Amino acid sequence: MSISITGTGSYIPSLKITNKDFNNHKFLNLDGSTFNHDNDVIIEKFKAITGIEERRYATKEHKTSNLAFFAAEKAIENAQVDKETLDYIIVAHNFGDLTYGHTQGDTLPSLATRVKHQLQIKNPKCVAYDLIFGCPGWLEGMIQANAFIKSGIATKCLVIGAETLSRVVDDFDRDSMIYSDGAGAAIVEKTEDGGEIIAHDSATFTVDEASYLFFGKTYNKEIDDDNYYIKMFGRKIYEFAVTHVPKAMATCLDESGVNIDEVKKIFIHQANEKMDEAIIKRFYKLYKKDMPEGIMPMSISKLGNSSVATIPTLFDLVKQGKLENQEIKKGDVVIFASVGAGMNVNAMVYRI
Known part of the structure; x- marks a missing residue:
């Protein structure tokens, strides 16, 4: 089973x-x-x-x-x-x-x-x-x-x-x-x-990181607006993500018993192209390897950051053959990874 x-x-x-x-x-x-x-x-x-x-x-x-x-x-x-x-x-x-x-x-x-x-x-x-x-x-x-x-x-x-x-x-x-x-x-x-969820890892960091993403007031001090909007400390999130996401991915991969060379694709939360690339590069650096070309499908250029929807949307697009130069097939090992408000981090190793 x-x-x-x-x-x-x-x-x-x-x-x-x-x-x-x-x-x-x-x-x-x-x-x-x-x-x-x-x-x-x-x-x-x-x-x-x-x-x-x-x-x-x-x-x-x-x-x-x-x-x-x-x-x-x-x-x-x-x-x-x-x-x-x-x-x-x-x-x-x-x-x-x-x-x-x-x-x-x-x-x-x-x-x-x-x-x-x-x-x-x-x-x-x-x-x-x-x-x-x-x-x-x-x-x-x-x-x-x-x-x-x-x-x-x-x-x-x-x-x-x-x-x-x-x-x-x-x-x-x-x-x-x-x-x-x-x-x-x-x-x-x-x-x-069918396929198989092989391993996963999750973590929540809240001592200093809890409010890196938060609800705040408009930056326009000249208007009367009582509404609250999504706000973030971008630099802090970037530093947090490139530090903790690669570690979560490595913990998950090591637990799975899968060799890193077997990983065909990494479906990472589409938050920021430069940040995502830095995360994957640091992940491979943990194994003393270079980031393989084409390992990281991206949809952010056309779809932006839709938070919880980015990974399942991206995975569906690749699975259905709707993302140029990207494909997955039965037996491939892929990694899912994400980071966001909380601050929460998780990863999952899956065999298609």
């Missing part, structure tokens, strides 16, 4: 926002002062660091749970399973359902309950719950699903990562260009001859 990903699905919103769409924004520093550079310079530097050229936003009528539902439908169809046989629906997110034009999140009922309702699953033994674990939420949901199945209390789980971060950004904060919307989902179940 093995625990396998038998189906995947993703939903990429249709509304495309390019870097040029930020040219008319008034970007401010934390203290409300203006930058010394024009927006075209700010945006060019932003692209050079993050790799982001464009991102996707949800249309006005869709909320996070809708995006989650769209991805879930595709995963269920891809796995060719009866939705009534699902034991758990786990939805990872950070802000709940957000109505367009508002920053107040709605989590009553839970997003997982809303997805189950939209799927019209009648089975009351299909337990639906939400998971808030920062950007590593979807991967932590996969780890929980693996534990449920391994313990015998479940045979089939649906794990979803969904977010509409475009609705909790401060238009005066240049970091607003990072965030995007989307959803990805996977069916995890007990199989006889």
Whole structure:
């Protein structure tokens, strides 16, 4: 018996926002002062660091749970399973359902309950719950699903990562260009001859790191705005990530017993292209090796950072052959890794 990903699905919103769409924004520093550079310079530097050229936003009528539902439908169809046989629906997110034009999140009922309702699953033994674990939420949901199945209390789980971060950004904060919307989902179940979750590792750092990502007020001190928006200390996150994520990946790989040369792909949270590359290089350096070419599929340039949705969306795109020059096949060993608010880190070794 093995625990396998038998189906995947993703939903990429249709509304495309390019870097040029930020040219008319008034970007401010934390203290409300203006930058010394024009927006075209700010945006060019932003692209050079993050790799982001464009991102996707949800249309006005869709909320996070809708995006989650769209991805879930595709995963269920891809796995060719009866939705009534699902034991758990786990939805990872950070802000709940957000109505367009508002920053107040709605989590009553839970997003997982809303997805189950939209799927019209009648089975009351299909337990639906939400998971808030920062950007590593979807991967932590996969780890929980693996534990449920391994313990015998479940045979089939649906794990979803969904977010509409475009609705909790401060238009005066240049970091607003990072965030995007989307959803990805996977069916995890007990199989006889499928893939296999081989090992995983998770950690939470909170002594000094708890508030590296937080909810804060707009940088514009001249307007009356009581709303709170997603904020971060980018440099601190970068230093944290390049230190702790490679270690988590190495711990996980060593536990799996798989040789690093067998790893075919690394699906890392699409947070920042330069940061992700630095993480993978440091990971290989731990084994006194160079980072192999093509080992790290990337979607951030076109899709931005959709938090919990980046890894399942990226994995689905590669699995479906929709990412240029990237493919995976049965028997390949891949690593999933993420870092985010909390500060949380996790990794998983999986054989396709």
